[in-house]
Amino acid sequence: QFPFGRRLPCDIYWHGVSFHDNNIFSGQVNKFPGMTETVRKITLSRAMRTMRDLFPLEYNFYPRSWILPEELPLFVAEVRMMKDSNPSWKPTFIVKPDGGCQGDGIYLIKDPSDIRLTGSIQSRPAVVQEYICKPLLVDKLKFDIRLYVLLKSLEPLEIYIAKDGLSRFCTEPYQEPTLKNLHQVFMHLTNYSLNIHSGNFIHSDSANTGSKRTFSSILCRLSSRGADVKKLWSDIISLVIKTIIALTPELKVYYQSDIPAGKPGPTCFQILGFDILLMKDLKPMLLEVNANPSMRIEHEQELSPGVFENVPSPVDEKVKVAVIRDTLRLMDPQKKKRKDTQCLLYPGVADGKLQLEPVRIQVKYGMKDKQHKHHSLKLSLKLKFYLKLGLCQSSEPGASSEPPDAAPGPEAALPSLCLKQVFPKYARHFSYLRLVDRVAALFIRFLGVKGTTKLGPTGFRTFIRNCKLSNSNFSMAAVDILYIDITRRWNSMAIDHKETGMCLQAFVEAFFCLAQKKYKALPLHKQVLSLIELCECRLAALHGKRLVWGCG
Ligand code: ADP
Numbered sequence: 001q002f003p004f005g006r007r008l009p010c011d012i013y014w015h016g017v018s019f020h021d022n023n024i025f026s027g028q029v030n031k032f033p034g035m036t037e038t039v040r041k042i043t044l045s046r047a048m049r050t051m052r053d054l055f056p057l058e059y060n061f062y063p064r065s066w067i068l069p070e071e072l073p074l075f076v077a078e079v080r081m082m083k084d085s086n087p088s089w090k091p092t093f094i095v096k097p098d099g100g101c102q103g104d105g106i107y108l109i110k111d112p113s114d115i116r117l118t119g120s121i122q123s124r125p126a127v128v129q130e131y132i133c134k135p136l137l138v139d140k141l142k143f144d145i146r147l148y149v150l151l152k153s154l155e156p157l158e159i160y161i162a163k164d165g166l167s168r169f170c171t172e173p174y175q176e177p178t179l180k181n182l183h184q185v186f187m188h189l190t191n192y193s194l195n196i197h198s199g200n201f202i203h204s205d206s207a208n209t210g211s212k213r214t215f216s217s218i219l220c221r222l223s224s225r226g227a228d229v230k231k232l233w234s235d236i237i238s239l240v241i242k243t244i245i246a247l248t249p250e251l252k253v254y255y256q257s258d259i260p261a262g263k264p265g266p267t268c269f270q271i272l273g274f275d276i277l278l279m280k281d282l283k284p285m286l287l288e289v290n291a292n293p294s295m296r297i298e299h300e301q302e303l304s305p306g307v308f309e310n311v312p313s314p315v316d317e318k319v320k321v322a323v324i325r326d327t328l329r330l331m332d333p334q335k336k337k338r339k340d341t342q343c344l345l346y347p348g349v350a351d352g353k354l355q356l357e358p359v360r361i362q363v364k365y366g367m368k369d370k371q372h373k374h375h376s377l378k379l380s381l382k383l384k385f386y387l388k389l390g391l392c393q394s395s396e397p398g399a400s401s402e403p404p405d406a407a408p409g410p411e412a413a414l415p416s417l418c419l420k421q422v423f424p425k426y427a428r429h430f431s432y433l434r435l436v437d438r439v440a441a442l443f444i445r446f447l448g449v450k451g452t453t454k455l456g457p458t459g460f461r462t463f464i465r466n467c468k469l470s471n472s473n474f475s476m477a478a479v480d481i482l483y484i485d486i487t488r489r490w491n492s493m494a495i496d497h498k499e500t501g502m503c504l505q506a507f508v509e510a511f512f513c514l515a516q517k518k519y520k521a522l523p524l525h526k527q528v529l530s531l532i533e534l535c536e537c538r539l540a541a542l543h544g545k546r547l548v549w550g551c552g
Helices: 041-054 072-085 119-123 215-224 229-258 314-331 333-345 367-395 427-433 435-445 457-466 476-493 504-518 524-551
Strands: 012-015 065-068 093-097 107-109 126-130 141-153 158-162 166-169 212-214 270-278 284-290 298-304 307-312 361-364 419-423
Touching: 041 065, 041 126, 041 229, 041 284, 041 435, 041 504, 041 524, 065 072, 141 215, 141 229, 141 314, 158 229, 158 314, 166 215, 166 314, 212 215, 212 314, 215 229, 229 270, 229 284, 229 419, 229 427, 229 435, 229 504, 270 314, 314 419, 435 504, 435 524, 457 476, 457 524, 476 504, 504 524
Parallel strands: 012 361
Antiparallel strands: 065 126, 093 107, 093 126, 141 158, 141 166, 141 270, 158 419, 166 212, 270 284, 298 307
């Protein structure tokens, strides 16, 4: 902590809430710019819908969702249509306020007319979602899974998943939703922050009993019942990769705006919390992504009325300490330096005494963290301990005199990594899904002014002109109308009105619209792919021409 300002740059900046420091010019920050905004309920639902429009079969792991208030008429109409076509369908829906957390403001409804259309829905938009009525139960209780995912790098994309996670249990036996039990939060919502207030909540030291357990203990149980746990893991990995693929276009727009290419800046990484619900048939469904998952390893216990004490929570500690320790091991700046030094100096370092500098970490708290500062600080001290353990051994006197290649390495004393790389490892199975990424690359290319996230009318016109998309059927006047129509609608729904112009999602809509116009007979993803290829090809030709002119 640097209460009077920071004088020396750090290797790692550990921010509590979000990326919010513009004075970092090197090192690594544990948050991506714009991540909090990108994983908000509404933004996530939109990103998932775009991907579902392109790849309906691949993106069927996110419940069908509508955004309130703007899609209320659509929600009403679609539900009516589905009920008409299938009169035995008796759905339940869950309404979740945007930007909410810990179950705050969530309620269940049986019919669209039950939406509480008070002032709050106007001032606080929400997502209404199909409720998953048949979750997998353990001990007759509903539970969800919190998995930790490390987004190590955005470009190139690198994703790691923690091998263990948490399972958070409801505290009332589950029944399928009826008008009578809809309001019973301890039966339907798995949030720890809610269920802790139920008299039935069980704090347990054991990983496989109580209201919070390790995910591995659930897998063991499922495996003993004969479930195909390998397939379940592979479905979860695929859900995580596909979700991150849906988020990357937006993240790249924020990234270039906060850390413009070619200027000194930090690199970023982030630990995300994925909340996943298993259906009865073991299909994993994504509930939400948390940009700032709680890393608390203690819980409060009431010793006597009004007197609380923090006691360690072994289940949290087992999962979370490993996640943070391994994130630091993977991000370890000295590792890179060691590698470089090894390349440059070996065999000059054959005495094994590489001079390792201490790693400088800055831990920074946001407003939201103040209440947890005490725990976080303890945790951060723990991190430093682990980091030390990971980094300092080989530089201590008496370290191995083997050349660095043969030495056991500073990590030898640590447990094997709990974070498993899944991307680029499985990239070839998923790369075809990264279409919106390429649309975002076109968008960023025409943004013009550095530091902006929205495209002005001139930028849009230049895009159309350079890609030669305008013709006798699609005049430049029609281009302007398309821009104005789509931009106006998106801006009227925007949460932040700071910047005017066309946001990425509006550009994606315009792009899909152009693709549909141009390649009528194809399915949407092929239309979009064809237009991307056409644009990339025409821009490459233009660039080539400019180079030739430049030389001339
Ligand atoms: P919050 O950010 O407020 O925790 P979530 O989206 O995680 O909001 O929802 C809270 C809880 O509600 C989840 O942990 C889960 O138990 C339940 N839940 C959320 N969405 C659904 C759904 N579509 N079907 C069934 N249960 C859900």
